[in-house]
Amino acid sequence: MIAIKKLDDKTLSRVKTIIFLLALIPFVRLIIGGITDGLGANPIEKITRSTGYWTLTLIMVTLGITPLRKLTGWNWLTRTRRMLGLSAFFYASLHFLTYLVLDQFFDWNGIVKDIIKRPYITVGFPSFLLLLPLAITSNNALIKKLGGKRWRCLHRLVYVVGVGGVVHYWWLVKKDLTNPMTFAVVLAVLLGFRVFYWWRGRQAKS
Amino acid sequence: MRDKIDTRILPSEITSREHYTDRRRFMQMAAGVSAAGLLPESLWAADKLPATANQAYLLDEEKTPYKDVTGYNNFYEFGTSKDDPARHAHTLKTRPWTVTVEGEVHKPKTFAIEELLKLAAMEERVYRLRCVEAWSMVIPWLGYPLSELIKQVEPTGNAKFVEFITLQDPMQMPGQRSAVLEWPYNEGLRMDEAMHPLTLLTFGLYGEMLPNQNGAPIRIVIPWKYGFKSAKSIVKIRFTEHQPVSAWMKAGPSEYGFYSNVNPEVDHRRWSQAKERRIGDFFKRPTLPFNGYADQVAGLYSGMDLQKYF
Numbered sequence: 001m002i003a004i005k006k007l008d009d010k011t012l013s014r015v016k017t018i019i020f021l022l023a024l025i026p027f028v029r030l031i032i033g034g035i036t037d038g039l040g041a042n043p044i045e046k047i048t049r050s051t052g053y054w055t056l057t058l059i060m061v062t063l064g065i066t067p068l069r070k071l072t073g074w075n076w077l078t079r080t081r082r083m084l085g086l087s088a089f090f091y092a093s094l095h096f097l098t099y100l101v102l103d104q105f106f107d108w109n110g111i112v113k114d115i116i117k118r119p120y121i122t123v124g125f126p127s128f129l130l131l132l133p134l135a136i137t138s139n140n141a142l143i144k145k146l147g148g149k150r151w152r153c154l155h156r157l158v159y160v161v162g163v164g165g166v167v168h169y170w171w172l173v174k175k176d177l178t179n180p181m182t183f184a185v186v187l188a189v190l191l192g193f194r195v196f197y198w199w200r201g202r203q204a205k206s
Numbered sequence: 207m208r209d210k211i212d213t214r215i216l217p218s219e220i221t222s223r224e225h226y227t228d229r230r231r232f233m234q235m236a237a238g239v240s241a242a243g244l245l246p247e248s249l250w251a252a253d254k255l256p257a258t259a260n261q262a263y264l265l266d267e268e269k270t271p272y273k274d275v276t277g278y279n280n281f282y283e284f285g286t287s288k289d290d291p292a293r294h295a296h297t298l299k300t301r302p303w304t305v306t307v308e309g310e311v312h313k314p315k316t317f318a319i320e321e322l323l324k325l326a327a328m329e330e331r332v333y334r335l336r337c338v339e340a341w342s343m344v345i346p347w348l349g350y351p352l353s354e355l356i357k358q359v360e361p362t363g364n365a366k367f368v369e370f371i372t373l374q375d376p377m378q379m380p381g382q383r384s385a386v387l388e389w390p391y392n393e394g395l396r397m398d399e400a401m402h403p404l405t406l407l408t409f410g411l412y413g414e415m416l417p418n419q420n421g422a423p424i425r426i427v428i429p430w431k432y433g434f435k436s437a438k439s440i441v442k443i444r445f446t447e448h449q450p451v452s453a454w455m456k457a458g459p460s461e462y463g464f465y466s467n468v469n470p471e472v473d474h475r476r477w478s479q480a481k482e483r484r485i486g487d488f489f490k491r492p493t494l495p496f497n498g499y500a501d502q503v504a505g506l507y508s509g510m511d512l513q514k515y516f
Contacts (some may be wrong), residue, residue, distance in 0.1 A: 038290075041273075044488075110481075118478070119476065172476065174339065
């Protein structure tokens with residue numbers, strides 16, 4: 001236990017490489033599926049679903065870092081968060097591009113109509129847009145420029161994105177809510193943890 | 207042009223079964239994933255079902271490959287993913303099988319499947335299938351008009367609707383262990399819709415008996431309505447005076463109506479029905495009113511507000 005409480009830079013960079021490679025697996029599987037005709041009868045639907053699923057999963061993993069660090073005391077975990085967050089953004093971008101190019105094929109008219117009329121897209125599209133400032137500011141230079149406090153404040157947007165993403169999934173499912181409900185429970189636990197810590201902090205102060 | 211088509215040639219012979227199985231076998235070998243692809247065809251080929259092509263229903267559109275028709279569909283009795291039916295439907299036992307016809311009829315009767323297979327001349331018809339999820343296929347079905355069966359049982363004057371009820375047996379249909387829909391699955395038609403010549407009592411596809419995942423051994427196909435109206439693995443046909451409440455109406459009354467005619471003008475509450483993706487196509491195509499069968503069926507609904515009776 002003590003051994004992994006602190007990591008030297010070399011081990012940490014190895015851990016980050018492993019996370020990077022693991023996060024790429026779903027993408028590689030889609031590529032292989034595309035080449036070998038292994039994406040089923042409706043490949044566009046398959047790609048949309050897979051990239052959406054992995055976006056949400058990686059957002060949950062990213063949101064899990066802080067609770068896990070507080071519970072274990074492994075402070076190095078925070079330094080893997082950027083890699084995880086950017087992976088989530090990578091899949092969100094693929095998800096959005098699949099919609100834009102493969103599903104709608106730049107039918108702007110149809111896209112605008114979707115955003116206005118389809119509640120799950122009304123929620124999904126701005127959730128994706130909110131990820132953009134987070135991705136752009138995920139580097140040391142901009143953290144320094146913004147200052148830690150403002151940067152942290154900005155990155156709390158990820159809570160909104162998490163909720164938006166789960167609602168987006170919930171609203172598009174035809175009947176079987178098993179998957180969206182699982183994400184909702186995980187998100188509730190992860191956000192509930194933060195509320196609990198915040199509340200306990202206040203108690204301690206007063 | 208149409209008149210010159212030789213009716214002795216089945217559409218499934220033009221694009222032969224072997225064409226698809228060869229492709230499938232090639233891909234399985236190429237991917238190196240399945241030894242099943244190396245087995246001789248006779249080990250897994252389904253029973254043939256002889257039929258005569260009905261030249262009035264030969265569609266001039268490319269048929270959806272056999273592997274997609276049988277590998278990608280909704281049949282919640284076997285799971286809610288579209289590859290679940292093909293993976294799980296092997297547990298369904300289709301023999302012995304009976305269909306009970308009851309309710310407002312003079313001659314209620316329980317038919318053995320063998321009897322139903324011989325009740326009228328088996329036809330091959332190529333129909334479009336439009337799923338409510340905005341994808342579509344073109345499928346060569348084998349069957350005969352439902353009206354042939356209806357005539358035999360002599361509906362009473364009170365018979366205004368027909369209800370189709372699917373088998374309920376969680377042992378055979380593992381999806382029924384989850385309460386995703388209210389089981390057994392049921393669907394219904396108005397009497398004139400049920401008697402319409404397009405409404406096909408269906409026993410096969412692509413020249414063979416229905417594979418389990420496509421609703422074996424007997425299902426209904428109503429090509430101008432969304433796919434879920436076409437109940438599968440039917441065990442009971444009931445004639446009623448009052449409009450039945452279908453499984454999907456119970457599941458989402460604001461999203462699924464009794465009629466559920468394919469209509470690009472009436473969106474699903476959550477998504478557009480204006481376009482569809484034909485399986486195998488990249489670009490979406492416009493959805494046609496009544497799925498392209500408006501000439502034959504629009505008259506059934508004249509004077510009805512289709513926004514209201516969706």
